[in-house]
Amino acid sequence: MTEFKSTERKDLRERAILVGILLPDGRYNPEDPLDEIRGLAKTAGLVVVGSLLQKRQQVDIATVVGSGKVEELQGLCEAQEADLVVVDHDLSPSQGRNLEKALGVKVIDRTEVILDIFATHAQTNEARLQVELAQLDYSLPRLKRMWTHLSRYKGGIGVRGPGEKQLETDRRLVEGRIQDLKAKLHKIQARKEREVAAREAVPTVSLVGYTNAGKSTLMNALTGADVLIEDKLFATLDTRTRRWPFAGGGHVLLSDTVGFIRDLPHSLVASFKATLEEASQADLLLHVVDASSPEAEAQIQAVNSVLEEIGLLGHPTILVLNKADRVPDRSFLDVLRAHHDESIVVSAAAGDGLDRLEQAVREALNESALDAEVETAVGNGRVLSYLAQHAMIRGRRYSDDDRVTVDCRLPRRCLGYLAEHGVDVRTDGQRMYA
Ligand SMILES: Nc1nc2c(ncn2[C@@H]2O[C@H](COP(=O)(O)OP(=O)(O)OP(=O)(O)O)[C@@H](O)[C@H]2O)c(=O)[nH]1
Numbered sequence: 001m002t003e004f005k006s007t008e009r010k011d012l013r014e015r016a017i018l019v020g021i022l023l024p025d026g027r028y029n030p031e032d033p034l035d036e037i038r039g040l041a042k043t044a045g046l047v048v049v050g051s052l053l054q055k056r057q058q059v060d061i062a063t064v065v066g067s068g069k070v071e072e073l074q075g076l077c078e079a080q081e082a083d084l085v086v087v088d089h090d091l092s093p094s095q096g097r098n099l100e101k102a103l104g105v106k107v108i109d110r111t112e113v114i115l116d117i118f119a120t121h122a123q124t125n126e127a128r129l130q131v132e133l134a135q136l137d138y139s140l141p142r143l144k145r146m147w148t149h150l151s152r153y154k155g156g157i158g159v160r161g162p163g164e165k166q167l168e169t170d171r172r173l174v175e176g177r178i179q180d181l182k183a184k185l186h187k188i189q190a191r192k193e194r195e196v197a198a199r200e201a202v203p204t205v206s207l208v209g210y211t212n213a214g215k216s217t218l219m220n221a222l223t224g225a226d227v228l229i230e231d232k233l234f235a236t237l238d239t240r241t242r243r244w245p246f247a248g249g250g251h252v253l254l255s256d257t258v259g260f261i262r263d264l265p266h267s268l269v270a271s272f273k274a275t276l277e278e279a280s281q282a283d284l285l286l287h288v289v290d291a292s293s294p295e296a297e298a299q300i301q302a303v304n305s306v307l308e309e310i311g312l313l314g315h316p317t318i319l320v321l322n323k324a325d326r327v328p329d330r331s332f333l334d335v336l337r338a339h340h341d342e343s344i345v346v347s348a349a350a351g352d353g354l355d356r357l358e359q360a361v362r363e364a365l366n367e368s369a370l371d372a373e374v375e376t377a378v379g380n381g382r383v384l385s386y387l388a389q390h391a392m393i394r395g396r397r398y399s400d401d402d403r404v405t406v407d408c409r410l411p412r413r414c415l416g417y418l419a420e421h422g423v424d425v426r427t428d429g430q431r432m433y434a
């Protein structure tokens, strides 16, 4: 019966029903609480054929939504010939199983949709390995819980059943693959670090921000690059770095990064940490915001919490309020600007405000680097090669007592390292970009 139906259908994409649970403390778009999960479903290539919302004090332990809603959902699935149900909430393995049993269709949660999108969008070898690592990290505890659940039945008759053995085999396979992936990623990242170190000592700036905020559009507008832009979530998964020539002279290196989202699955944050850590090498972050979204403020907070997780919250940052051309009401921008003093309004698509952005970046970079004289022993190879990698060296003076003084432009973030190594640093506070 079902088979007959599906061969009759012209559109072979999977048909999905979205389920949202409105909890008292949940942060949703009040006009359309399913807005984001609908965007995720669309990006994952699903056709949304229906949706269902339930207001609750807390999620139902067994089935997330209440039993009445489960019945309603089952009717909806049949009427719409749905292939799957997407729940905008994390599901425990047993909640997923219970719902699947009751509904007779596949049930997936928000994290699985995000992991799926990442898996289809990953293009470089590194991104693919990171996604696979995240997927295995996500499935490992589920694997355990799934088998534990089974072996509880088997354990009842007092035997170490095949479930237990199977679990061991599966777990060992998965754990082995995880180690293998980590080793491969480690190699790639070590190579990248060498590449970064070998770069000329030009200031670097990283774009960060909520997914779909317009980071890649801004990257293209500033550097003339040709990075993929799509009205989809997570269009960019691979970091790219391009030269951003300043209209007023000089240039910096600008990197695009993977977008953030509220409640980014932990396994993903962990495996993309290395990619995001490129941002921590940057002298400055541009936090790009879709200022035309009613969720702008909540998205800023979500990005800040990921930044905090990867230790970047205190990093020098400029907030870029993008899509100004689409903001329906100016007063909306004023509210955002009042909350965030270091912010610049732009439209990456229309090319508005980019000159002001350049000026703000110059000023921030001036503040983030110092003219310095660093004195150390001629034989201190470690510190001298550190300086060669991180500072813009202008000259060296040698003295009779085997000491060298390096005259350079030094990023502020290097002061900690030099202090740790007991090196003497003198600064006169002159600015490089006037
Ligand atoms: N109206 C308007 N649309 C913009 C602007 N900047 C970007 N967009 C649109 O917003 C959508 C997302 O842009 P991207 O540049 O791909 O966003 P992103 O932040 O790189 O997104 P991910 O890589 O998916 O995280 C695209 O449809 C862009 O055309 C802008 O200034 N104004």
Ligand SMILES: [Mg+2]
Residues within 6 Å of the ligand: 215, 216, 217, 228, 229, 235, 236, 256
């Ligand atoms: Mg992008």
